[in-house]
Amino acid sequence: MKIPQLLFVLASICAICALSTAAAAQAPPGYYTSVDASNPSALRSSLHAVIDDHQRYPYTSSATDTWNILELAQQDPSNSSRILDVYKNESYAKQGGGNADYNREHTWPKSYGFPNDNSSNYPYTDCHVLFLCDSSYNSSRSNKPFRDASSGDSEKTTVANNGAGGGGGGFPGDSNWTFGSFTSGGWQVWTERKGDVARALLYLDIRYEGGNHGSTGVSEPDLILTDNESLIDSSNTGSNESVAYMGLLSVLLQWHADDPVDNYERNGNDVIYSFQGNRNPFIDHPEWVDCLYSGNCGPPAAAGSFCFGDGSGTPCPCGNSGIAGRGCENSFFFVGAEIATNGSSSLMAGDLRLDVFGSVPSQPGLFFQGTAALNGGQGVPFGDGLRCVGGAVIRLQVAFANGFGDTSTTANVGLVGGATAGSTMHYQWWYRDPASSPCGNGFNLSQAYEVLWEL
Structure with missing residues (x-):
């Protein structure tokens, strides 16, 4: 599906309630360095x-x-x-x-x-x-x-x-x-x-x-x-x-x-x-x-986060930078939205889930997949955020964020996206932001995630 069609999907979905949310953070660098998850x-x-x-x-x-x-x-x-x-x-x-x-x-x-x-x-x-x-x-x-x-x-x-x-x-x-x-x-x-x-x-x-x-x-x-x-x-x-x-x-x-x-x-x-x-x-x-x-201790999803809205690459459209590891700032969450993976990159296991944190509460969005990373993985300005995923783009799943700005895929990501063993796919969350959005465009995006699929 082409990007204008994706925007139509978002525009056709409305949400009434928008609630505030608490900021999320991560473990400090090096906290889990000594952990051995091999067995x-x-x-x-x-x-x-x-x-x-x-x-x-x-x-x-x-x-x-x-x-x-x-x-x-x-x-x-x-x-x-x-x-x-x-x-x-x-x-x-x-x-x-x-x-x-x-x-x-x-x-x-x-x-x-x-x-x-x-x-x-x-x-x-x-x-x-x-x-x-x-x-x-x-x-x-x-x-x-x-x-x-x-x-x-x-x-x-x-x-x-x-x-x-x-x-x-x-x-x-x-x-x-x-x-x-x-x-x-x-x-x-x-x-x-x-x-x-x-x-x-x-x-x-x-x-x-x-x-x-x-x-x-x-x-x-x-x-x-x-x-x-x-x-x-x-x-x-x-x-x-x-x-x-x-x-x-x-x-x-x-x-x-x-x-x-x-x-x-x-x-x-x-x-x-x-x-x-x-x-x-x-x-x-x-x-x-x-x-x-x-006992399922196989390697985690072969993946990597990229295309951040923190000013380290392509600037966010109106100076609305988020924090490291996330997308550009939105109207409810100054740190920006984040997309992450949970599960393995095994097509046979079929357990890879895409999780989003820090989106606009109770608003709809779209998980989509592309075969390429745009602008060398730095993304291009798009709405209030950066569009990072391109190439052959398909829609995976429409979802609503909950009252804390979080949501997840329920579909089989590899199956719906047509991934094959050895293929590298790129994923992003594109979500609706009300009229009070930082740049006034009404929509924003998370950073992106790359997954190398295995059999």
């Missing part, structure tokens, strides 16, 4: 070494504590004086500890392995696993494992905020679902946060492997995810344990796949890193989950 064992040990030995902050204190950190990590993208809670998706005014609206949820229930808070209990105050949560929903979840529920179970609805949540009455809808109690019960997290919760527990499974803290010398528990309900039940002793279990692992792995990382989650990871000094690696590298738990 599950090597990845587990090398990744543990990177994220181990973080700085502990007190649970509650007159100095900086978990309340301070979490209220920054879960800040409402639409209002910096408010937070979004994890299960209800309610927006609450920031109030600190002791308020009647929200409290702190241990997604790995503290009763399963580390119930007694003290200066030596690192998982108790680890903000990568703590979430601000509507108090009544926290009580409803209690210490039930994470499981898939059914339509006959109890529904805990969400509130519509930032383009997500709301509704109810249909299963699963945008609701949480719960049944039973203790180990025999279950809690199913609503669609937009099930991946966040899954990645928090996967982080704990790698971060805490027994032994001693490298700086303080205190002993740490070995926290293990499993589907074995007997092992999970045995961890609920009321005492701090050297080994503890939680799950269900198979459910969490599926939730991780079903709910990709978004900008809200990335922002939280950056905030927590700025205090604790360690990151949740599965937010930065979601593909590592497949290696660790499924």
Whole structure:
């Protein structure tokens, strides 16, 4: 399809709601340099070494504590004086500890392995696993494992905020679902946060492997995810344990796949890193989950990002530069939109997904593919951005960004694009921007991504 036809597709799609979004960031250069992802064992040990030995902050204190950190990590993208809670998706005014609206949820229930808070209990105050949560929903979840529920179970609805949540009455809808109690019960997290919760527990499974803290010398528990309900039940002793279990692992792995990382989650990871000094690696590298738990440790997609709107190459059309690694600035996201890949470049696997972050919330866009990189990979001015992809251009998929400006392909990218083994294809996201766009052209583009397809 030719570019004018692509523009017609965009122009024919309208969106009504445009919401603000939180800025995303990335791991600092070199943070994961020592990680060996060649096999599950090597990845587990090398990744543990990177994220181990973080700085502990007190649970509650007159100095900086978990309340301070979490209220920054879960800040409402639409209002910096408010937070979004994890299960209800309610927006609450920031109030600190002791308020009647929200409290702190241990997604790995503290009763399963580390119930007694003290200066030596690192998982108790680890903000990568703590979430601000509507108090009544926290009580409803209690210490039930994470499981898939059914339509006959109890529904805990969400509130519509930032383009997500709301509704109810249909299963699963945008609701949480719960049944039973203790180990025999279950809690199913609503669609937009099930991946966040899954990645928090996967982080704990790698971060805490027994032994001693490298700086303080205190002993740490070995926290293990499993589907074995007997092992999970045995961890609920009321005492701090050297080994503890939680799950269900198979459910969490599926939730991780079903709910990709978004900008809200990335922002939280950056905030927590700025205090604790360690990151949740599965937010930065979601593909590592497949290696660790499924043994799929083949090379990542043979790909490369290019054609940035940061002023390093072709200038953005009206001086609206983004930041390194992204497209030109748009009306809602000063850093620009980013396109990235998730999965492998294997045509047989068919698991390559294109992800977009930092687009204009609730607005439509188009994933398209081309056989060539324009202007030596520097791109040419086009709308409010740079068109980087040319040659034989085809349309892959129209999609809408969510309330955080994120979206992904659902189609088989290699199949729809007609890629063959050994072929190099170039991908870009072209999206609608309202009349308030920086240059006034009404549309913009991400940077581009190149993929070398393999059999």
